[in-house]
Each structure stands twice: as structure tokens, then as C-alpha cells.
Amino acid sequence: MDVHLPRGLLPLGSGGYDRGGDERSPRIPPRGLLQRERAHRVHGRPLHLRGRSAGASTLMSRVNALTDRCLFMTSPMRSGSTLLSRILSAHPGVAMSYDSLNFFRFCYHRYDPLTDRENLKRLFSDVAYRLLHRFEIPLDVDACLAHMGDAPTYGQAYLSILRVIFALTGKSIVGDKEVLAWTRIPSFLSMCPNGKAIVILRDPRDVVTSFKRLTIAPEPDYLIALFDVMDAVNHAFRFQAQYPGRVHVVSFERLSANREEEARKLCAFLELEFDPVMLDEAGYTDHVGKPWNVDDALTFKANDPDRWKTVGRWKQRIEPEDLYLCEWIAGKQIAQLGLEFAGRRHAQDVFDRAMQKITASPLMREAFKRWCDLGEGMERFPLNPLDPSTWDRGQVKHPQAFAAASAGPQPAI
Known part of the structure; x- marks a missing residue:
């Protein structure tokens, strides 16, 4: 049986790293996934593709209550951006995802034109499929679609996904962290007029040391x-x-030396009151609201003497x-x-x-x-991030969902 992957994904083991234009995969992806869906084929149970969740009306009322304020964070690899996203997300007014949505990598200008409703449905369905099977993050496709206007844009789609994911939090600022996407900052600021961007930077010698390992x-x-x-x-x-006033640069070294000072600067940038809860690492949460395991973000594990020496290692x-x-x-x-x-x-x-x-x-x-x-440098992964075989298998909840039997055309990176 052929498994049709969402657009923008290569089958496991297909390899390849095409850096050319914006080719589209002609394969038809699943049509949609529900907010509360957790049944999937990899567990031998059916995956329902259409319908409305029981709490859809309540969810939509919360979605509509949120403002258009949004945040985009990016950085090179191994630069402390996950920690920074957890610090921000601990604030009562901010909700941030990390390394999961990756909107610019998987979605931006891959579903043109969005005025074609089928393309819009496909975008949300693809995101829902990937979030559910890779991270077990549910996304209500119908709620995303209901929030779109008659002339949909990528900015609206981006905000709609974040609003739906974080609707039940009631937080006023929603955001996403995506590595290697700083060249997309102008596009983000253009498509989200009330948006702000953060870049966190780290000593390249520490970045190389960590990434090599x-x-x-x-x-x-x-x-x-x-x-x-x-x-x-x-x-x-x-x-x-x-x-000015829309892009903020954070130094990982300064964040490590004085977390409170940097958190206060971030709050000033976002026009928020500082809250000490941002400094309480025990309260940080992961993709689905569970306690955040810092080991998931560390290159050097528990038995390494340099485990906590993140600056100057x-x-x-x-x-x-x-x-x-x-x-x-x-x-x-x-x-x-x-x-x-x-x-x-x-x-x-x-x-x-x-x-x-x-x-x-x-x-x-x-x-x-x-x-x-x-x-000049460049913004480049060493391997194709659209190929699921390059993903950290420990961070893919259901790898079978991405193991397509037939490769089909390889999309551009």
C-alpha cells in the first residue's frame, strides 16, 4: 500500500538534497486531522480524517479572543534557542512552540495560491499530520480553516495555526521558534504586521564544538x-x-551569565511586565505541556564532566x-x-x-x-531537513507514519 506523505516531506531513506527553486510534490496528502485525534495507523487503529471536535465552538471562541501579536524566534543550530523559547513561554502572556511548526521550512510558498481552498486545506492537513505523528501535538484543521478570510495569506495561515495550538492557554502573544530561518525575518515582519522577531547568537567555537558531537x-x-x-x-x-523595535538580538553568553537581566530586556522588547516565573526552570514545559526535560536540549549528557559548561566549552x-x-x-x-x-x-x-x-x-x-x-556565510543545513531520515529518531513519536513505500518526486529544499 502506498502511503502519501504531506507535501514538503521526503520518504524515509530517499536521501537527496535539492537546493533548487520551489518545486511542488503532486502527491495528495491526508485531508485533515482533528484537534483531539490520537488514533493513528501505526497503532493499528484507523485515523479519522474529517469532522469537528466536540469542543470546536469553545475552541473557536478562545481563538477569536486572541490578538494578532505574534513572535518569531530563530538562531543557528546549538545556540540556546530552545532554552530561550522555554523562558519566554513561561511568561503568563507568551506561548511559544519550538522546532515543531517550522512554517517557513515546510509551508511558506509551497501551497500557492492560497486563494485555492484546496491548497489551504492541504497546508493545514499536512501540518496537522506532521505535528501529530512527529510530536503528538494535535491540531484542529477545521478550526484553522474557520479562522481564515476570503483572501487568505501565509501570514493568516501562520497565525491561525499558532492561535489554534495555543487557544486554550489564553495568552496574548503566540510564537514559534525555527532554527536557520533568519533570512525569513523580513517575510515574517511583512506577513505579520504586529509581529516581532528574536535572534539568539552564540560563540561560533562553542556552536561548532557542540554540533560536531x-x-x-x-x-x-x-x-x-x-x-x-x-x-x-x-x-x-x-x-x-x-x-527598530521589531527585531531583538540575544547573546547566549549574556543569557547564561544573567538570565534575569536578559529576561527583563525581552519583556521590555515585547512590552510586557517581567515575571519571576520566567526564571524558574522547574516550571518550563515541552511541546504538549509536560515538564521540559533539559536533557533533550543538551549535547553533552549526564556522565560528561562538561555537561553544564555551556559557555567556553x-x-x-x-x-x-x-x-x-x-x-x-x-x-x-x-x-x-x-x-x-x-x-x-x-x-x-x-x-x-x-x-x-x-x-x-x-x-x-x-x-x-x-x-x-x-x-559571507550561509544559512544551510548539512543534510536535507525535509527528509524524515535526517530527523532525530528520538524526537519522532511515530516514524512509521513517514516511511512511504514509494518515493515520488523529491521536493526542493
Whole structure:
């Protein structure tokens, strides 16, 4: 039996990393999922695709009570953005998802035109399918559709999803955190006129050290994280100047040193009163409202002596050639972040290993050449994030739901 995946997903094991335009998959996805649906085929029970949940009218009344205030957070990988999203979501006025909706990655301009009602239904159905089977987050498709006007836009769709997910919280600001999406900030601010954006930045040497340990990408493609940080720093400060009062930049190092001070700055940016509950990590919650397990966000686990040394861990862990590359290529960005350099003089063999690494794969050669030619980084994953086989299997609740029997065309990244 063929399983039709939502648009924008590759079947498990299909591989491929197409960086071209905006091709669309012609496969027809499931038609919709209910807010309270938890029955699914992977457990041998039917998955109902249409209908209205029992509490739909109550849900819609709460959805309509929310304002248009929304928040978008982004960062390079391994930069503390999940922690920051939990700090914000602990506030009585803010509700934030993290690494789940990923609207710009999976939805934005993949369902054109939205004025075609079938495309709009497909967008919400695809999101509901992915959220349910990957995270067990329910989404009422009918409630999302009911909140759309006669001339639907991606901004309305984005807000509708967030409003429905967080309707029962009654919080006035809803938001989402999506990594590697800082170039989408202008699009977000345009499609959400009352929206604000946050970028959190971290020392590229710590980012590279952490991502190298975590990623399943072949070496040396973990070094793409270096070019990601460069690009994020360049865009973040540019956008903060370009959109005053609408873009806020957070330093992970300053957040780690003084969480309360940074939380107060965030509240001022969002025009909220600071609440001490934001500092109580024991009260942080996960995707579905359960206590947040900080281990899920940590690269270095319980038996590692550097587990809690999130700032400056690179001093003990980074390879000499990686340090050389970080301080050579991202020296300007390290200085912009107010960080100190190692001050080491590197031997010839370190330089040789560094040059070998930075030219050892097509991805690294592309990133390095871009830096040599333009002095710029890039916003890029080392693997295709649309391919479920690249997802952290520990974070996929029902992987069978994404294991399609036939591949079909591969969508663009």
C-alpha cells in the first residue's frame, strides 16, 4: 500500500538534497486531522480524517479572543534557542512552540495560491499530520480553516495555526521558534504586521564544538555551523538596525551569565511586565505541556564532566584546526559578539589540516568559496531537513507514519 506523505516531506531513506527553486510534490496528502485525534495507523487503529471536535465552538471562541501579536524566534543550530523559547513561554502572556511548526521550512510558498481552498486545506492537513505523528501535538484543521478570510495569506495561515495550538492557554502573544530561518525575518515582519522577531547568537567555537558531537552528517560537514553563525550575526544586527523595535538580538553568553537581566530586556522588547516565573526552570514545559526535560536540549549528557559548561566549552573540546578555522573565517563575528580570541599561534600542520578539512566535501568547498569571494556565510543545513531520515529518531513519536513505500518526486529544499 502506498502511503502519501504531506507535501514538503521526503520518504524515509530517499536521501537527496535539492537546493533548487520551489518545486511542488503532486502527491495528495491526508485531508485533515482533528484537534483531539490520537488514533493513528501505526497503532493499528484507523485515523479519522474529517469532522469537528466536540469542543470546536469553545475552541473557536478562545481563538477569536486572541490578538494578532505574534513572535518569531530563530538562531543557528546549538545556540540556546530552545532554552530561550522555554523562558519566554513561561511568561503568563507568551506561548511559544519550538522546532515543531517550522512554517517557513515546510509551508511558506509551497501551497500557492492560497486563494485555492484546496491548497489551504492541504497546508493545514499536512501540518496537522506532521505535528501529530512527529510530536503528538494535535491540531484542529477545521478550526484553522474557520479562522481564515476570503483572501487568505501565509501570514493568516501562520497565525491561525499558532492561535489554534495555543487557544486554550489564553495568552496574548503566540510564537514559534525555527532554527536557520533568519533570512525569513523580513517575510515574517511583512506577513505579520504586529509581529516581532528574536535572534539568539552564540560563540561560533562553542556552536561548532557542540554540533560536531551531535550531527549525523559526514565529516567535515559539521563545519557548516561556522558559516551559519557568520550569516546569522551579519543578518541579525542588520535587521535590528533596519527594523527598530521589531527585531531583538540575544547573546547566549549574556543569557547564561544573567538570565534575569536578559529576561527583563525581552519583556521590555515585547512590552510586557517581567515575571519571576520566567526564571524558574522547574516550571518550563515541552511541546504538549509536560515538564521540559533539559536533557533533550543538551549535547553533552549526564556522565560528561562538561555537561553544564555551556559557555567556553570549546577551550577544552575543540580541535586545533577547527579553532583555527573559526577564528580565521569568523573573526569579525567573534569580535562583534564581544568575545575574546584564543590568542594561539598555530603550527604549519594545524593549517594544513584546516585547509584539508575546509575543502574535503562539496558543501565545505561551496561555503568556503562563498566566503573567499564575498566574505559571507550561509544559512544551510548539512543534510536535507525535509527528509524524515535526517530527523532525530528520538524526537519522532511515530516514524512509521513517514516511511512511504514509494518515493515520488523529491521536493526542493
